[in-house]
Amino acid sequence: MRSNPERRTALVDAAIEVLASDGARGLTFRSVDQAAGVPAGTASNYFTNRDALLLQAGLRIHDRLGPDPTDLDQPPSAEFLTDLLRLLRQRLTEDRTGYLALLELRLEATRRPELQEALTTRVRANLDENVQLHRDHGLPGDPLLLYLAMGGLMLESLTLPGVLPDNALEQLVGHLIRAGRPTP
Template identity: 80%
Template sequence: MRTNPERRTALVDAAIEVLAADGARGLTFRSVDVAAGVPNGTTSNYFANRDDLLLQAGMRIHDRLGADPAHLDQPPSTEFLTSLLHLLQERLSKDRVGYLALLELRLEATRRPALQEALAQRVRENLDENIRLHQEHGLPGDPLLLYLTVGGFMLEELTLPGVLPDGLLEKVIRQLVGSTPG
């Protein structure tokens, strides 16, 4: 296996593009080579098999969609939490391809136990960390309810734009941050 980290990252990012455009069934080493603009066979030099490529794409997507630590260094308040939720919406909207690829990977994980296990572990770790930080900083609202609500909202917005009314997220956030943790 080749070890050039920049090339490997570029190939994984190309795999994410393919997942978003063509779905998991369209993800082949050849399709990644084409999307990355590299010679045929390059992807197979970096990944042992398709499962390895799928797993690496799943981990990379979470890195791409993760929060910028600079945004987390503010005193806890309702306004701070609201701004974090808007930053999340902005990150997911800017990397729509990454989000759509993640949805494809989640569907593919229902058929691939090893991928399901790895993705579930990563999401659980992220969720546990978000809940811990939410509680540690005394932020308003129930962190699990916020996670589920914003996740559902983003699913609608990024897969079926225009279904939800304008301004709905702001209204929901105002209601949720005013609730008490359960």
Template identity: 80%
Template sequence: MRTNPERRTALVDAAIEVLAADGARGLTFRSVDVAAGVPHGTASNYFANRDDLLLQAGLRVHDRLGPDSADLDQPPSTEFLGALLGLLRARLSADRSGYLALLELRLEATRRPALQAALARRVRENLDETMRLHREHGLPGDPLLLYLAVGGYMLEQLTLPGVLPDGVLERVVREFT
């Protein structure tokens, strides 16, 4: 296996783009090579098999979509929570392919136990951290209900744009705080 970390990251990012565009069935080493603009056979030199590539894409997409630590360095308030959710919306909208790839990976995880275990572990860690920060900052509302409401909002917004009226995220913040 090759170890060039920059090339490996580029290949995983290309896999995320392929997942978003073509779904899990379209994810092949060849499609990743094409999306990354590298010679044929490159991805197979970096990943043991397709399961390994899916797993790496699943871990990487969470890094791409995760918050910037600077975003969390503000005094706690309802306004802070609203601003943080606005940043989340902007980040997911800016990396729509990352979010769509995450949905594809979650569906694929229903058929691949190792991928399901890895994604469940990562999501659980993220959820625990989100709930901890919510409580530590003394933010109002139930962090689990807010997580679920915002997750539903993002699903609608990024998969069926225009279905929800403007201002829904702000309304969610008001209702849950």
């Protein structure tokens, strides 16, 4: 296997593009090579098989969609929480391809136990980190409810634009802050 980290990352990013545009069934070494603009056979030099490529794409998406640590430097408040969720929406909207590829990977994980295990581990770690951040910052509302609600909001916004009103995020956060009690 080749070990050029920049080339490997470019191939994984190309795989994410293919997943978003063509779905998991369209992801082949050939399609990744074409999307990355590299010679045929390059992806197969970096990944032992398609499963390895899917796994790396799943891990990379979370890196691409993760927050900037400087966004977390504010005093706790409902406004800070709303700002964090707006930044999340902005990141997911700006990297719509990454989010759509993640949805494809989640569906594919229902058929591939290793991928499911890896994504479950990564998503669970992200959720635990978000809940801890929520508690450490003394933010209002229930972090699990916010997580689930934001997932639904982003699914609607990025797959069926125009279904939700423009102020859906603010409405959602307001309701959840007023109604939510932190889970133990």
